[in-house]
Amino acid sequence: MRRLFPVTDQTATRASDGGGGGVVAGGASEGAGAAARGVEPADGEWSLEELSAAYAYPESVTDAAGAPVPWLRANMVSTLDGAAQHDGKSQPISTAADMRIFGTLRGLADVVVVGAETVRQEGYRPARARAEFAEAREAAGQGPAPAIAIVSASLDLDFSLPLFTSPLVPTLILTGAAAAPDRVATAEKAGARVVVAGDGVGVEPARAVQALADLGFTRLLTEGGPRLLGQLVAAGVLDELCLTVAPMLTAGDAQRIAGGPSVAVPQRFALVSLLEEEGFLFGRYQRT
16 A cells, blocks of 8 residues: 655645645646545555656755755665664665665766765665656756765775776765875776865765765765765755655664764754655655
8 A cells, every 4th residue: 555645734735736846746646636635545656757756856946146056865764673774785674665766866866975885885886877767857957867976085995896987977986185196096097086075084064065066966865874874964964864664673783874973953854745655654854
């Protein structure tokens, strides 16, 4: 069974009038409107058209100088008891619906920001072009697939991997100004574009977001891991969290979705929409 839960008067109104920005619209207007009236949509899986409307980026805005303002969203999965991984990977706590949303979020993004450790653990590959998103991406002025931007202080990466040897768009590496010159040279020789986003060895989150925006990437998506997400949260640069809650219990000592030092005051996010399929909950939260 699948459901859409409008969570505020605003989201219910958007659902019933077919508007986007957080609830299913467009091809899903019948189901979304039914949800707004308290009626279940039809059984079946969420289509890519429905998900694309549900997770559309907010309308573009500009700053005082007229430059586009970037929007950074995270996509993470967690079990009921807070585990972001099982045996070091997120796949065991995922599901087919979660992977459809994963693919949709990538299809909408300009760039995917990911930590180097996650690249190593999850065996990251280049983002692929998908025919379902080709027309929309072209209309939005995007490339055939999002770039992958790896956050790494050490640049200790395997440059023989397809992520560097055969990406559709060049892979980016975000690092600090004090990164080892020989590693920078190796990365650039492998075809990666090295972007300085910090004065020291490491990356400063706000600098990273701005550096990507300066390159024309304003629809940002991060897939973690927990250490990187914790840094983004602590820096106050995360605009949105797309969180899958898996109906599973794992116990153990797995990481949460965000790690590192706690923030001084908990940051409040508002629930924009909530989808359900086979017991998995897919929430979209935005900074208030």
